[in-house]
Amino acid sequence: MLFNSIDFALFLPIVFLLYWYVFQKNLKAQNFLIVLSSYLFYGWWDWRFLSLILFSTCLDFFIGRRLSIEKNKLKRKSLLFISIFVNLGFLGFFKYYNFFIENFNSAFTMLGMEFSMRSLSIILPVGISFYTFQTLSYTIDVYKRKLEPTKDFIAFTAFVSFFPQLVAGPIERATNLLPQFFKKRNFKYELAVDGLRQILWGLVKKVVIADNCAEFANQIFNNSSEHSGSTLLLGALFFTFQIYGDFSGYSDIAIGVARLFGFNLMRNFAFPYFSRDAAEFWRRWHISLSTWFRDYLYIPLGGSRGSKLMQVRNTFIIFLVSGFWHGANWTFIVWGFLNAVYFLPLLLLDRNRSNLEIVATGRYFPSLKEFSKIFLTFTLTMIAWTFFRANNVSHAISILSEIFSISLFEFPEFYNMNNAAITLLLLGVFIVFEWAGREDQYAIEKLGFTWQPNLRRGFYFILAISVFVFAGNQQDFIYFQF
Amino acid sequence: MELRKFIVKLSIFVSFILLFFLVLESLIRKIPNDYKFKLQLIENYRDSIETVGLGNSHARDGLNPEFFDSFTINLANSAQPLKYDLELLKLMLKKGNNIKNVILPISYFSMYFNLDESPSHYLNKNYSIYLGFDVSHIKYHTEVFSGLSLRTQFGRVLDYYILGNRVRGNELRGFSESNYIVDIISLKDNSKVTAARQNEYVVNGQVNYIENLEILNNIINLVNEYDLHLILFSPPFHSEFVSMIDSKFLNENMQFCDSIDDQYENIKFFDFTKDSQFQTSDFKNESHLNSFGAKKLSIELNKICNSFK
Numbered sequence: 001m002l003f004n005s006i007d008f009a010l011f012l013p014i015v016f017l018l019y020w021y022v023f024q025k026n027l028k029a030q031n032f033l034i035v036l037s038s039y040l041f042y043g044w045w046d047w048r049f050l051s052l053i054l055f056s057t058c059l060d061f062f063i064g065r066r067l068s069i070e071k072n073k074l075k076r077k078s079l080l081f082i083s084i085f086v087n088l089g090f091l092g093f094f095k096y097y098n099f100f101i102e103n104f105n106s107a108f109t110m111l112g113m114e115f116s117m118r119s120l121s122i123i124l125p126v127g128i129s130f131y132t133f134q135t136l137s138y139t140i141d142v143y144k145r146k147l148e149p150t151k152d153f154i155a156f157t158a159f160v161s162f163f164p165q166l167v168a169g170p171i172e173r174a175t176n177l178l179p180q181f182f183k184k185r186n187f188k189y190e191l192a193v194d195g196l197r198q199i200l201w202g203l204v205k206k207v208v209i210a211d212n213c214a215e216f217a218n219q220i221f222n223n224s225s226e227h228s229g230s231t232l233l234l235g236a237l238f239f240t241f242q243i244y245g246d247f248s249g250y251s252d253i254a255i256g257v258a259r260l261f262g263f264n265l266m267r268n269f270a271f272p273y274f275s276r277d278a279a280e281f282w283r284r285w286h287i288s289l290s291t292w293f294r295d296y297l298y299i300p301l302g303g304s305r306g307s308k309l310m311q312v313r314n315t316f317i318i319f320l321v322s323g324f325w326h327g328a329n330w331t332f333i334v335w336g337f338l339n340a341v342y343f344l345p346l347l348l349l350d351r352n353r354s355n356l357e358i359v360a361t362g363r364y365f366p367s368l369k370e371f372s373k374i375f376l377t378f379t380l381t382m383i384a385w386t387f388f389r390a391n392n393v394s395h396a397i398s399i400l401s402e403i404f405s406i407s408l409f410e411f412p413e414f415y416n417m418n419n420a421a422i423t424l425l426l427l428g429v430f431i432v433f434e435w436a437g438r439e440d441q442y443a444i445e446k447l448g449f450t451w452q453p454n455l456r457r458g459f460y461f462i463l464a465i466s467v468f469v470f471a472g473n474q475q476d477f478i479y480f481q482f
Numbered sequence: 483m484e485l486r487k488f489i490v491k492l493s494i495f496v497s498f499i500l501l502f503f504l505v506l507e508s509l510i511r512k513i514p515n516d517y518k519f520k521l522q523l524i525e526n527y528r529d530s531i532e533t534v535g536l537g538n539s540h541a542r543d544g545l546n547p548e549f550f551d552s553f554t555i556n557l558a559n560s561a562q563p564l565k566y567d568l569e570l571l572k573l574m575l576k577k578g579n580n581i582k583n584v585i586l587p588i589s590y591f592s593m594y595f596n597l598d599e600s601p602s603h604y605l606n607k608n609y610s611i612y613l614g615f616d617v618s619h620i621k622y623h624t625e626v627f628s629g630l631s632l633r634t635q636f637g638r639v640l641d642y643y644i645l646g647n648r649v650r651g652n653e654l655r656g657f658s659e660s661n662y663i664v665d666i667i668s669l670k671d672n673s674k675v676t677a678a679r680q681n682e683y684v685v686n687g688q689v690n691y692i693e694n695l696e697i698l699n700n701i702i703n704l705v706n707e708y709d710l711h712l713i714l715f716s717p718p719f720h721s722e723f724v725s726m727i728d729s730k731f732l733n734e735n736m737q738f739c740d741s742i743d744d745q746y747e748n749i750k751f752f753d754f755t756k757d758s759q760f761q762t763s764d765f766k767n768e769s770h771l772n773s774f775g776a777k778k779l780s781i782e783l784n785k786i787c788n789s790f791k
Contacts, residue, residue: 020485187484189484189487457495
């Protein structure tokens with residue numbers, strides 16, 4: 001079920017009331033309720049894939065138990081390998097089987113050889129890229145002895161399937177989330193209110209910003225050959241905010257919902273579009289995934305140790321794998337490659353850790369230099385997103401070619417421009433809120449705390465109404481396809 | 483304590499939101515609209531009405547009661563499917579006792595059209611809220627949650643109550659007047675889009691044919707039961723638009739309606755689709771007449787009504 005749906009609006013209060021009124025005194029029962037509700041939540045999409053997540057859970061639970069007992073290094077390594085192989089095997093099959101078959105077929109054809117393997121009709125289980133990485137983080141951390149494996153199967157199942165973050169993250173680390181299932185959770189008013197506030201902001205991002213931007217991004221990208229460079233640039237801009245609103249909005253809702261149940265999930269977005277360079281962008285965008293790749297791929301490959309060439313190699317591997325993680329299409333790989341290219345100069349000049357503090361801290365406006373850096377980083381990001389959104393690489397190239405042509409100076413023209421103007425206005429207001437709240441966890445976290453209480457409540461009321469009034473046509477969350 | 487405080491405060495907040503929607507619903511329902519106008523027409527002229535026009539926007543824009551010798555009202559509405567034409571006819575016959583003629587357009591896609599599956603599905607709630615028809619098959623029976631965007635509804639409220647834009651009354655007896663003449667430049671492109679959409683109704687709406695046929699038979703039975711005259715007509719379309727419709731669909735529709743004409747003495751069918759008297763200046767877009775075209779069509783239909791005497 002979608003977060004912005006009637007089904008979820010009914011599901012959440014029922015689970016909330018059961019959790020805090022019926023099962024509050026028994027931690028195990030509370031965890032069991034989380035398991036039941038999470039499986040109901042997941043099964044709402046397609047009950048057939050419940051067996052997959054259950055299998056993955058059981059496998060890693062038992063491998064974790066064996067790792068705690070097994071002393072032999074080779075056997076421990078084998079157990080870890082089994083977990084990685086099976087989990088990534090499922091991911092690889094469901095997500096990449098057809099991609100590899102199609103590319104093998106094309107490659108053989110190009111070489112003039114007869115070779116044809118049939119592709120299959122495979123449905124991608126929702127969230128598989130997320131929960132697979134989550135369970136892998138458990139087995140890897142247990143293997144490295146960073147974490148004691150749990151004996152509590154219910155708590156572990158709850159950790160793997162926790163419904164707020166099951167289908168689109170944040171990808172939680174076992175070291176952060178799993179221990180929270182063993183501690184008694186007491187309802188805290190301030191935490192719950194903060195959770196609701198974050199949910200509200202997440203809904204604004206998803207329903208008002210992302211879904212409205214999606215209407216125009218889709219219209220422009222789907223008919224790209226008919227549009228001028230200026231229109232295509234606008235389309236790229238709309239998509240840039242669609243993906244941000246969609247994904248960070250979902251994360252906000254996930255974190256907010258988790259807070260209602262007494263859980264703290266990791267932050268996933270930290271105002272990435274205010275970044276001054278590519279390195280800062282990747283410290284602020286999809287933080288749970290980038291840190292996962294840093295800890296479980298980049299560092300084992302050598303990380304920042306070794307020669308510059310090694311570091312460059314490792315960086316490219318991470319970005320290419322990250323691109324590939326997003327989907328079985330060359331566009332995602334090119335997107336990853338582009339981001340690696342953006343990162344490269346910073347790495348070579350040792351400037352990849354130069355913008356660690358929040359931009360313009362304590363000031364209302366950025367300096368001209370800061371603004372230029374933000375603008376450049378944003379533009380480069382938008383160019384990369386064009387590949388992410390395009391149907392294929394040549395589609396992306398044709399779009400970018402048109403953008404960087406004389407037609408960039410034509411007045412944009414497409415269907416329903418009045419609504420597009422309203423959307424741009426909403427975007428402007430949204431950016432102001434985001435900028436004003438950039439030093440907080442999310443834009444409205446502390447907004448209005450100095451106001452008169454009724455005024456602040458009125459502000460939340462207006463935000464809630466705007467979610468209904470300015471709602472775009474409902475779109476699936478983009479990251480569900482990953 | 484904290485949990486109770488949270489639930490109480492949240493409930494109060496949610497109540498304010500619900501109150502907002504209740505007020506909005508009430509305000510929207512008070513705005514004059516075609517459905518309320520047409521119900522009022524039925525009430526106000528129940529004993530005078532002799533001819534009633536039903537159907538979709540082609541009839542709403544094409545039937546001008548001013549050019550009929552008999553007292554005529556136009557009960558056609560945008561995207562109105564046959565099932566609501568039947569309900570309106572039943573309502574008319576319950577309220578009025580002077581009806582003699584029923585005029586109903588049958589376009590090539592009419593028999594395949596299902597409002598629930600079209601982009602205008604939100605119009606279903608109008609038949610429930612303003613006309614009291616049974617639409618239990620649809621999810622929402624409110625203005626606020628009808629499938630029409632809340633932004634549009636909000637805009638209507640602002641337009642009516644704040645900006646004071648008053649909706650035209652029913653002095654034209656249900657006819658939707660427009661003096662606009664179709665823009666030649668965009669005619670071809672618009673024809674292509676509309677033809678594609680309507681052709682899709684036919685291709686994808688095969689399952690609706692049987693249900694619509696049953697409804698049409700019910701209309702015919704009612705007409706026979708009350709000894710009325712039924713005038714079926716295929717509305718005029720601009721030649722540019724006609725060239726984009728699959729001629730197979732047009733021919734099939736004509737044959738179907740001709741067969742009904744042959745079967746019943748009190749039912750006549752006229753095909754105005756390619757009628758050359760309707761020129762470009764008679765259309766407001768590729769498939770709808772303007773006031774000039776409506777005058778011509780209404781005069782023709784009036785002649786047909788008189789031919790029954």
